Amino acid sequence: FGIVLSSNDKREVIPQVSDYQNLEYNITSALYRLTKTEMAKVAFVRESQGGYGQQDPLNSLKKVLSQQYTVVNLDLSTIKEEDTNTFLKEYATIVLLDSGTNKYSPEQIQLLKKYYESGKNVIVFADGIKIDERTLTVTEADHNLNELTATYGAHIDYNAVLSTSAEYVNFGNATSQFLAPYPFWIRSNLFNKKSGLFANIQFVTFPWSSSLSLKKTNKIAITPLIVTSKKSWIQKDTFSLSPNTIPQPIQRDLKEFVLGAMLKNNKGGEMIVISSSRFPLEQYISRGGGNLDFILNAIDTFSSNGALSGIRSRIVSFYPLPDLSDSQKDIYKYMAILLFPLLWGIYGVIRLMKRK
Template identity: 25%
Template structure:
């Protein structure tokens, strides 16, 4: 560590040790100096490490060398925890002797919570409690509805089934939220930040699903999507046949796969909701399909003029793609019925996304089911339109007579289209459809709204998202969890609350550290002690 370059008498006298009577004493001097230098170096290194440790006790510092920065608290999490109005306490009930896998989860959780505390401005607290050490603590875990679970643990070279705890409760004022078990690090930061955001919010935003025209029910046909959506929003249905207008407490309206025409009176109510700045998600299926019977017919929706007024149209067609999912089919082979998997181009796999827009930039793969193309060529004045996702370079559009048989033999020449847009985001000031059309009348033959009361222009910040697929989040089609991310991202963007979008689809890509020279291994070993 230390080098001596000055010419001293000692170095001179030891230049010929065999001839010098003082050679032995010179060697002793050099050895003593070398030993002293080594001692000083070790002491300096120890002092530096102690200083770093002291700083780390007051400032949250972590060296994160992973590709996805999975050990670094995201900007969204920092923002959420730093805006707490009141103290939030997290009690983690964790057994002491866990399996190596769960122990890694426990260690990751501890580091994660330390990050929240560092950015919580003195309002985030957490503690680890071992319920197995005291009956009172075990009873406390039960009171918070945190159950034990069984796991295999090695004990004296024997594999034993052991009751363990690893769960936590979030306490904010008189509110409580529980994560009953934590058995993986995947999505852990997103789940924690979602809970903090939800439990500390003064009010929950409400998402309305239009109903009354054959739409799938969020509570019956989209249970998986509704369950995930409900973690951040209140979910309700909106029946405009029974309402004078879209209720004021609806923060976003979703129009998903109607099967019959929406009456003009209800179109007026949706139009005026938009004119007040209300955001709408349009998920249209323009062709009704039945894969079992291989039938496909156009929907009688009559929405083209209405939606074109706002700047988009979902075309009455079916899009197919060579990059597609598989379906199971039964085929008879002699006396036997065989089940085979074959590629089905009408179920495109989408992996081409707009990487600048919040809704789509962090998505990797979406599966679509009988999608229709989106016409984005004529947005209205003052409306900005951004295509969000596209088919591959080997795609096709089918119109008129459809052949959706699973055994259909496609030719490569049929896939002559590339990057067909299947979704788009619109933002700006929209013009009322009824500014140029007759206002619908009620049962008394009087206009539902006076001409002078019609709102003709929306605020410049009004938002819409259109997707040419009303099937992608239905339970009977939902096979790709990322499809739900697309729904959540859409709703978040519509209500202008995009903090969690990047965190939700954050990639956890583990990377091994590069090999280090042997000369550095001892240094890193000592650093790890601290």
């Protein structure tokens, strides 16, 4: 069956109700469109509009966003100086992506600074290093987005973060699968509890992420959003990305690292910095992960005052185990080994006492 919603002369149609998990979101989104006279614009910007090839790896994200926003791909090089004021007013949120192709020009960086300082919102996905996925070799990132983010207190570091809390990756081939945790693909559920961006999100995944160095800056409120577990470490200068050659960390090198942060200026403009360019891409989004929901919540909070935040992620299809210390694991292990025989022993003693 289908659903038709109407108000005055406007109609919204859900042709077939087949996605029951997201039915609440789809209906609420349709109602939102009925009540809006003009849809807010969300722009996606990357250094090269052809940087990802023919297939857009952001297709799922854009498809959901288009239910309540006007979604466009924006080329900053086409904006002339006389069009700056129009540009500052036109877009509710800009999403910046590092596609690893070339740098933003100084004029484009300055234009983005003006946009953010005017009280508008920006989301940045960028790496501290550039990885060739075929050879697993590392070079320095060439996107120069630190010229934007570091100005406001968040520097994307030249390193790669590893963690014992890792995503399982298939290292098999076309005929067989071999799943193993890969420390460079970090799984984290350590969110800022005061932020509403993580409503009903169980965990997020960071494929090949760098750390963020946060530095207090005048008139900027800096808030860490996502951190790793304390059993995390980094590689820098010398990198070994192959799963078979990753050196074991030294105990003193294990600590917590910031992977996502919020920067809020005194004009109300907010900037989210995520230190992984692959965070929003379809081929890296894991089953049960909340990457897509986090981005949708952030854009919704920025562009429509949170009208639909958290609705999409209320259905939880995956329940990850909590990150336990070695001592906690030992307690659970010995309880599982000893508790059942102990209960039977107590039961046997009680039976013997009753017979006497």
